Amino acid sequence: MKKFKIILSILIFSISNVVLSLSPESYSLSKRFGISSFKPKLFNFNPNDHQSTSSSPLNNNFNAINNDEAITKNNNNNNDNSEHIINQLSEMPPSPMRFPPKLPFPKWLTDFTGLKEWPDLNPPYIPLDFINFNKIEDLPIHKQSQCSNPILRSPIACSFDCFNCVEFDDIYTCPKISQTFDDGPSPHTKKLLNALKQKNTKTTLFTLGVNIIRFPEIYKESLAEGHIMGSHTWSHKFLPSLTNQEIIAQIEWSIWAMNATGNHLPKWFRPPYGGIDNRIRSILRQFGMQAVLWDFDTFDWKMLDNSNLRNEKDIYKDVLDFKNLKQSKGIILEHDAILRTVDVGIEILNNILGDHEQLTIPKCVGGIDYIKTFDNP
Ligand SMILES: [Zn+2]
Incomplete structure (x- = not known):
């Protein structure tokens, strides 16, 4: 059965590829948000105070990998200092280095890729016959916050990280203000799941391949609770800085991790x-x-930044201000890889948004939950 899964995946991808650009769903999206044509749209655009890109605790996560080495070194020299670093680490998301993959590498993926185990943070590019490189826009590669190239300022590139530019098929708001969570699954996701269950609220979780294969049971539990699972790449790279093949690798491996765990295509x-x-x-x-x-x-x-630029109270105030300003519409970006941000998410759920009904992303836009869901093997 499994071997048909990958073939079916490819078929579905090819079909959806053909259908997507003119799908009723895209049209309804445009209508719903009043985007009348396919012109890119800049929203919230203020170059003077624009915080060019959102980051995430994953920055700290990958620093934590380096900190693991620092601890080993420090253990040899200075125990007090290493304890301090360990205390700091307890606030950090689980480092992939310290949690080996738990999810077996499926046979259908071995058949397709010729590999026998899950890749590290730099997944190999595996060619897919439905990807047409001639259809990939030719735009300059850029690093995070390096937005000086004039083309990045233009609608041709429509860069969200540089200038908050959104395209006709981007989702960036919701008729009911709704939380979304990135960077999981993590052991802390469970606390969030319990809180959501008590509130009878479904949310959208954008997951990382490297975390799915380490915490597959948390992924499965999230799915079983009715939350929508989205992709957040394989290992959290800044995509505009990667080659086309590297971008494809980040996406395909994330899809395979989701498919191997949840039997679906995001x-x-x-x-x-x-x-x-x-x-x-x-x-x-x-x-x-x-x-x-x-x-x-x-x-x-x-x-989590030691400079203490922001604390829980700042976040609650800003969410409340946003809710009032936007008349209870919008998509809120949060993270579930760290206990402290999960606690913030729960407070927003229970006390800041209170009895307000939240929507998952597909419910926000009247779209499908998954491209394809397979029966359990
Ligand atoms: Zn992230």
Whole structure:
């Protein structure tokens, strides 16, 4: 059965690729948000105070990998200092280095890729016959916050990370203000799931391949609770800085991790750091997927910054202000890889948004939950 899964995946991708650009869903999206044509749209655009890209606790996560090495070194020299680092680490998301993959590598993926185990943070590019490189927009590669190239300022590139530009098929708001969570699954996701269950609220979780294979049971539990699982790439790279092949690798491996765990192909995709432009969109569309951005960023990861620029109270105040300003519409960006940001999410759920009804992304836009769901093997 499994071997048909990958073939079916490819078929579905190819079909959705053909259908996507003119699908009724895209039209209804445009209608719903009053985007009358396919022109890119800049929203919330203020170059003077624009915080160019959202980050995430994953920055700290990958620093934590380096900190693991630092601890080993420090253990040899200075125990007090290493304890301090360990205390700091307890606030950090689980480092992939310290949690080996738990999910078996499926046979259908071995048959397709010739590999026998899940890749590291730099997944190999595996060619897919439904990807047409001629359809990939030719735009310059850029690093995070490096937005000086004039083309990045233009609608041709429509960069969200540089200038909050959104395209006709990007999702960036919702008729009912709704939370979304990135960077999981993590052991802390469970606490969030319990809180959501008590509130009878479904949410959207944008998951990382490297975390899915380490915490597959949390992924399965999230799915079983009725939450919508979206892709957040394989290992949280800033996509505009990657080659086309590297971008495809980040997307395909994330889909395979989701398929191997949840028996489905995702429809909704959140680019790490909001890093998306028309080159990345032209790849994403060939997978039949759509980008989900946001119109409110909690910047919850800034709480973890030692400079203490932001704390819980700042976030609650900002969410409340946004809710009032936007008349209870919008998509809120949060993270579920760290206990402290999960606690913030629960407080927003229970006390800031209170009895307000939230929607999942497909419910926000009247779209499908997944491109395809397979029967359990
Ligand atoms: Zn993220």
